[in-house]
Amino acid sequence: MEAKKEIEVATERDAEVVLQVAGEGGNGGKEEGRAAMDVSSRSRRVAALDAFRGLTIVMMILVDDAGGAYEKIDHSPWNGCTLADFVMPFFLFIVGVAIALALKRITQVSAAVKKIVIRTLKLLLWGLILQGGYSHAPDDLSYGVDMKKIRWIFGCVAFVVYMATTYALYVPDWSFVFHREGDVNDGKRFVVKCGVRGNLDPACNAVGYVDRAVWGINHLYTQPVWIRSKGHSERLKHWLLMGFGLLICGITLHFTNAIPLNKQLYSFSYVCFTAGSAGIVLSAFYAMIDVWGIRTPFLWLEWVGMNAMLVFVMAAQGIFPAFVNGWYYETPDNSLVHWIQRHVFVKVWHSERLGMLLYVLFAEIVFWAVVAGILHKLGLYWKL
Structure with missing residues (x-):
């Protein structure tokens, strides 16, 4: 599917990525400060980032494996924006946010460059492994020009x-x-x-x-080139203002027929609309999870987000189902995956479309959320 081809394997747990939550601090000694940092590292971690990353991976699995049966969640044929068209912009958005937060803690330029180079090489390696090497797409996008x-x-x-x-x-x-x-x-x-x-x-x-x-x-800038807000309200005001501004801009351009939403062309209205939507969703997660402390309904998304690399490779890239399908009786259709699809979902609900949707929701998304939760409890994470 298209979402699989577009996504770069650029996720990691970002264990070191934290924000300084408003009101934190203290005047204790150095040893007391280190102990407090160790104890409160989980509370200072921005859980909204994990939840947003988990939501993106879940959307990817849903649209890749169930989008073919439901046009409303599959990619828009041309103009317009469906659920599948949010996956790549959301992914790029959260990667950018995580990179900014991770690099701001590295004070030495040489250390930051080293980290970037090593991460880039790892991503290239995994891209070659998962995507099958050289892409012939440039030859197919010439539009009659050599x-x-x-x-x-x-x-x-x-x-x-x-x-x-x-x-x-x-x-x-x-x-x-x-x-x-x-x-x-x-x-x-x-x-x-x-x-x-x-x-x-x-x-x-x-x-x-x-x-x-x-x-x-x-x-020309004479001061730091971005604003660092330490309070919850300041962050949310800034994020929501930018989010709604971009969202309104994209909607206006589309419905006035000035610049239609078009994912294939990555039109300006599409970029504004999806970027604004991503900012609003992240703000909502941040307000509910990190500010108001409503974490329970979003824990499963956090688990997926903290092990996004694992879930992406095994589920979104289809590595795990392909491995299971390699074991079958007499014919390839007699594998465990196909048996579950037919007998547990399709035949029970008497619908190919509904059965496949439920299979993706429960046998893939819920299954990998549980696996990610177990690994989180064990403190096991796959990161680059």
Whole structure:
């Protein structure tokens, strides 16, 4: 199925990923602080991330294995957005959130780069193992154009444009007004002498000149490039404002026929709509689980999310059913999986569609949620 082909095996338990919950702290000694950190590490872990990741894996299994019987949960043929069309954006969203939280705890750039490189190599290895190696998709997406013959032309053009801009573009003198309250130079205008080509210094390089000419100097960041909110209300206000803003933007563009929702084209409205939906769902999970403490109904999603790698490989990629189907009596149709599908679900409910849906819900999703819960109790996790 399409969702299986798109998903990268990029999940891990993120055991070290935590947020500083509002109100935490203390003035105890160092040893007391370490003990408190060990005891409260589970409470400080953002359970909403695990629940959201688990929801994404569950959606993936559902749409891959039951989507063929129900059009409403399968991928939209062209314009529109169904349940299956949320899987990939939700996955990318939670991966981005987890990466930001994980890397903010690594203060050394070299350590962060090392972690990224190692993780990338692991993902490439697992991608080759699970997806069968080289993908021939580029040859099928040429739309009548021989991409093999012209792709190097595009690469050469991009290289020439980059080199010409960097080394041949003339950078004139430019000025700026310094603003810092209380400073003796506040309000003064300073002139930066350039008048050069090919300079790679911070003040006179061509890239900075293009940025200033297009966006203006005020677009440059002088402080940290993201806002870190420590309180629950501040986080939720920020997340919900962005989520609803993107959601409304996507809906407006779609229903005014300006830019329809289209997953195949990854249209701007589709990106806004799914990203906004992901932000709202994460905010809802965060409010219910981490703020209000309503964890019991979502524990099974947390279990799946904490062992997302295992559930993805075994269930969503079909490794476990394929292994079980390898053991059969006389014909491949006489395997345990096929027997359960026919006799426990399809024949009992007298419906192929309903039977397959119930099989996916109970024999796959519930089964792997229970397995993930048992592994969680044992402290066993599969992570990269």
